[in-house]
Amino acid sequence: MEKDLPILQSRIHEALQDRQLQANLEKNLKRSSRGTQRERIIQSTPDWERLREYGRQVKEHTLGRLPEYLEELEKNVVSLGGKVIWAQDAEHARNFILQLIRDRDIRSVVKSKSMTTEEIALNPALEREGTRVVETDLGEYIVQIAGQKPSHILGPSVHLSKDQISDLFYRKHGPPKLSRAEELTAQARQRLRQEFLRADMGITGVNFGIADSGTLVLIENEGNILLTVSKPRIHVAIMGIEKVIPRLEHLPNFLKLLIYSASGQRISSYVHLVSGPRRPGEIDGPEELYLILLDNGRSRILSDPFLAQTLSCIRCGACLNSCPVYQNVGGHAYASTYQGPIGAILTPQLESLEAAPDHPFASSLCGACGEVCPVKIEIPQILLKLREKIRLGKDRKSGSIQLQKLAFQIWVWCMQRPERVAGVRRMIRIGQKILLRKGHRFPPVPFLRRWMRYHELPGFPEKTFREMYAEREGS
Amino acid sequence: MKVSIFVTCLVEHLYPEVGMATVRILESLGLEVDFNPNQTCCGQPAYNSGYPEEAARVGRNLLAVFSGSDYIVTPSGSCAAMIKVFLPKLLVSSPEEAVASKRMASRTYELTDFLSTVLRTDSTGASFPHIVTYHDSCHLLRELGIKEQPRRLIGGVTDIDFREMDHPDICCGFGGLFSVKFDELSAVMGIQKLRAIEKTGAEYVVATDVSCLMHLDGLIRREKASLKTLHMAELLAEF
Numbered sequence: 001m002e003k004d005l006p007i008l009q010s011r012i013h014e015a016l017q018d019r020q021l022q023a024n025l026e027k028n029l030k031r032s033s034r035g036t037q038r039e040r041i042i043q044s045t046p047d048w049e050r051l052r053e054y055g056r057q058v059k060e061h062t063l064g065r066l067p068e069y070l071e072e073l074e075k076n077v078v079s080l081g082g083k084v085i086w087a088q089d090a091e092h093a094r095n096f097i098l099q100l101i102r103d104r105d106i107r108s109v110v111k112s113k114s115m116t117t118e119e120i121a122l123n124p125a126l127e128r129e130g131t132r133v134v135e136t137d138l139g140e141y142i143v144q145i146a147g148q149k150p151s152h153i154l155g156p157s158v159h160l161s162k163d164q165i166s167d168l169f170y171r172k173h174g175p176p177k178l179s180r181a182e183e184l185t186a187q188a189r190q191r192l193r194q195e196f197l198r199a200d201m202g203i204t205g206v207n208f209g210i211a212d213s214g215t216l217v218l219i220e221n222e223g224n225i226l227l228t229v230s231k232p233r234i235h236v237a238i239m240g241i242e243k244v245i246p247r248l249e250h251l252p253n254f255l256k257l258l259i260y261s262a263s264g265q266r267i268s269s270y271v272h273l274v275s276g277p278r279r280p281g282e283i284d285g286p287e288e289l290y291l292i293l294l295d296n297g298r299s300r301i302l303s304d305p306f307l308a309q310t311l312s313c314i315r316c317g318a319c320l321n322s323c324p325v326y327q328n329v330g331g332h333a334y335a336s337t338y339q340g341p342i343g344a345i346l347t348p349q350l351e352s353l354e355a356a357p358d359h360p361f362a363s364s365l366c367g368a369c370g371e372v373c374p375v376k377i378e379i380p381q382i383l384l385k386l387r388e389k390i391r392l393g394k395d396r397k398s399g400s401i402q403l404q405k406l407a408f409q410i411w412v413w414c415m416q417r418p419e420r421v422a423g424v425r426r427m428i429r430i431g432q433k434i435l436l437r438k439g440h441r442f443p444p445v446p447f448l449r450r451w452m453r454y455h456e457l458p459g460f461p462e463k464t465f466r467e468m469y470a471e472r473e474g475s
Numbered sequence: 476m477k478v479s480i481f482v483t484c485l486v487e488h489l490y491p492e493v494g495m496a497t498v499r500i501l502e503s504l505g506l507e508v509d510f511n512p513n514q515t516c517c518g519q520p521a522y523n524s525g526y527p528e529e530a531a532r533v534g535r536n537l538l539a540v541f542s543g544s545d546y547i548v549t550p551s552g553s554c555a556a557m558i559k560v561f562l563p564k565l566l567v568s569s570p571e572e573a574v575a576s577k578r579m580a581s582r583t584y585e586l587t588d589f590l591s592t593v594l595r596t597d598s599t600g601a602s603f604p605h606i607v608t609y610h611d612s613c614h615l616l617r618e619l620g621i622k623e624q625p626r627r628l629i630g631g632v633t634d635i636d637f638r639e640m641d642h643p644d645i646c647c648g649f650g651g652l653f654s655v656k657f658d659e660l661s662a663v664m665g666i667q668k669l670r671a672i673e674k675t676g677a678e679y680v681v682a683t684d685v686s687c688l689m690h691l692d693g694l695i696r697r698e699k700a701s702l703k704t705l706h707m708a709e710l711l712a713e714f
Contacts, residue, residue: 012660324646324664362657364650364664365523367617387525408521408529415515415533425488450655454662455693458489465482465491466512469498 007335008358015329024161029327037264038318038372045260055257056376058250059312063302069211069244070293076214080276082289089296090120096292097122097203097236101131104234104288106201110192112218112225113137114205115153115315116238116294119337119350122203134195136224138188145172151331153338154262154317159330192224202228202286206239207314208254209291212247216274216291219258221265229274235286237274241293242311254314257374261316297350310345310382312375319369319379325362334359341369345382353390360386418466425464432460477507479544481537481583483554483685484516490685496712497550497586500599503714504590514540517557522565523651531565534558538566538575546593547583550708552615552683555585560618585615587683587707591624598631601713606636607705608677610668610691611644612684625683625707632710638675645671649690665694672702679705 015021042048062069074084087093100106109131111117123144126133135144139156143149146168150156157165162181169184170177173191178184204225208217216237218225229235245254259268278285302308320326320340331339336347336356344363347356360383369379394401414420435443443449448457463471478501482494501508517537518530537558541547549555559580566576590596609629615621622644629637648654648664655661668691672680680702682688688704695702 009657009659012657016659016663324648325660328660328663328667358656361653362660364613364646364648364653364661366613366646366650368613368644368646371617384523384525384527387523388527389525391525404524405526408524408526411521412529412532415518416536418512418515421515447655450658451693453658454665454697455654455690456696458689458693461489461491463491465487465494466510468491468495469510472495472498 006358008333008362011333011335012329012362015333020161021159021330024159025327025330027161028158029321034264035321038261041260041264041266051253051257052374052376054253055374056312058245059375060309062244062246063242063308063311066241066244066302069246070241072211073209073214073244076212077276077291080214081279082214082276082291085290085292087292087294093120093238093292093294094122094125098125098129100234100236100290101126101129101201106131106234108132108195108199109201109203110134110136110195110199110228110232112204112220112228113140113156114203114238115337116205116240117203118150119296120294134192136192136195136228138185138222141188141192142168149332151339152317152320153315159332196227196231199232201234201236202232203236203238204228206237206243207258208251209239209244210248210251211244214275215248217251218272218274219268219270221269223270225272226270229272229286230284233287235277235288236290236292238292238294241295241298258314258316261318261372261374301349306385307349307382309377310349312377313342313346314375316374318372318374322368322372324366324368325364341379345379345386348386348390353386353393357390360390476546477509478546478548479509479511479541481514481547481549481554483549483551485685485689486550489689490706493550493685493706493708496706496708497548499712500708501548503599504594504596509544511540517554517562519553519557520651522557522561527565534562535566538572538579541579542575544582546589547579548586548589549583550586550683550706551685552585552612552619552621553686555583556614556618558583585619585621585683587625587628588619588621591627597627599628599711599714601711602633603710603713604634605679606638606677607679607681607710608638608640608672608675609643610647610680610682610687612682612687613646615683616644628711629681632713638677640671640675642671647687647691649687651686654690662694665690669694669700669702677702679703681705681707681710683707
C-alpha cells in the first residue's frame, strides 16, 4: 500500500518505521535541552518581542534595497583586499570554485559547515575534480564520512546516536573502538588538525555580510571556522544574497536573535569578523579572500511581495526544533537541502513548486514555527500561499486537483444556504442506511477510508444543533 | 446582554451537545442567546487547503449573519481564529466589507475567552469530580494567545482534580486535511499526545475545539482505551 504514496509521504512512512531513527530523534531532539535553554534565555530577555520586530524590520528594509546593499558590500570587501563574485546559480558558483582550484593548484580543501555549499552540491563537484575536501564541523564531518547529508541545518548528525557514530569511526578510522563522546571528539579533532595543516583552501558560509564595513561574520562553537579562515592560503566564503545586513551597528541585535534561537547560549564560543585577507604585517590569515554572492533562485522569491519574507531567514534552526513534524520524521525525510518548516517553504521556492509539491502540505499548521521565528517569518501563512500556488499550478494537468476544486465549489454552493447543507445531510443519512443494510462497514469515500486507517469515525447524531435548539425553544 | 452564538460546522453536525452546552452556560449567566439559523461555516477548510477565494465566499455569509451582533461567541479556537485573524485579510473586496469584517473580528470571542475576559467570571458553577487534563488547541493558543482563560475556568470547577500534562501546547496532529493526507504522521502525533495525557492519570482530556477531540477520540476508540474526551463547554455546563 505504501508504494502508492507520493515521495514525501513514503519517506515520512520510512522515517516513522525506523526504530533506530525514532530513538535518536527522541533523545537528540524531543528530550534535548536545546529548546528549554532557548526558552530560558528568551524569558530572561524582557525586550525579546521588540528585538524580533527589529530583526524583521531591518530584514524587510534590506530585502527592499538588496541591490544597493550588495553593491556596498562588494565595494567594501574589495577595498579590504577581497574579491567578489556574483553567482547567478549553483553551477556558476561551483564553476568559479573549480576554476580557482585549477588555477591555484589546490589539492586539499577544508570546509566549515555551510548549508549554502550543500545547496550548490559543492562537495561532489570537488571530489569529481579529484580534490580532497574535508568537512571540519564535527557533525558535518560525521555525515560526510557516513556518506550522508545533513539532517538539520545546525546539527547535521542529529539523526545519529553515539553508538552509531562509534561504529562509524571504528569502520572509517580503524581500531581502537571508542565509545565515549569525549574520545570520539578527540579522535576527530586529531584527524582534523592534520587536515587543517595540509589544506590550501578553506571554504565557509557566511552568517551576516555587513554592507557598510565589508565584514563577513561567522559564528561557531567548535573553533573549526577559526582554523578554516586563518590557516589555508585561500579563503572562499559563499553567501546567499539575502544574508547582507546594512550596518555593523545592526550586528549585536542579530547576534542575539540568531544565537539565542539557535542554541540558547548568550553568545557562541566564537564570533569571527572577517575583514579581508591578510594584510602586510599580519601574522596569519589567507593570502586571498573570495566572496561568492549566490542568487540561485533568490531574486525570484524576492519578486513576490508576500513571499519575499522567506528570505529574512537567518538559519537559526529554531523552527525545526519546535516543529512536531520535524521532531517525528527528522531531516532526511524532506529529501531537500533545507529541512523542517523553513525547508518546507524555502525548497518549493528556491527550486520549483513541482520539485517539492507536498512539502507545504506536510504541516498541521500548528504555528509553533512562526511563534519561535526570531525574525517573525509568517511560516504557516507562507505554507498556505504555497498550497494555493501549487494547486493553481496543477489545475489543468491533474485530475485529482480538478476533482478537489470541484468538491470545494460544491462545498461553497452548499455553504451559501443552510437548507442546502441540510439536504446534503439527508442524503448522507439515506446513503448510510442503504450501506448498513447491504452490510458495508466502511463508507466507500476515499477520504474517510484514509481517516479510518487509524481512527474510528465519530458518531453521526440523529439531530443537528439547530434541530435540538429549535426543539428546546419550542418546549 | 445579548450574545450571538456561532456553533461551527463540526458542532452543528457531529457534536450538537457542545452547542447546547454553550447555550446553557451563557443563559445560566443571565445572557440572552441569539442563534441565527442562516449561519454555516467560517471557510476554514478551504482556506487551509489553498483555496482562499472559496474560503472568502463562504466566510462572507457570516458578515450578514452577524451584522447586528455586539458579541459573537463560538465554542472553537480555530473558528474564532478564522474570524478574528484570517477573514479580515480575505474579506476586503470593498471598503465597506473591510470595515464589516474587522468589526466582526473585534466582536468575536472564543467561549472561554468571552467568559473570562468579557464577563470576568472564573466559575460557571460547574462541578466535576474527575481527574481532568487540558490540551491547548494550536489556533487558540498561538493565533489568539489564549492560554490562561481556560485554565482559570477549569480551576473554578468544584471537585475537579486538574493535572497538567507534559507539553500541553504541542499539536495533537489533527490539522484538518493533514490528518488525511499525512494520516500516519497525524496518528503518530495524536498517539504521543494520548501518552502524555495518560501519564497524568486523567480520566478526561478537555479542549476548546471538537476538531482536536474528534481526532483524539477516534484514536482512543481504535485503541479501545478508557480515556474520554470532553469539550470545555460540556465541562463548564456540568452544573
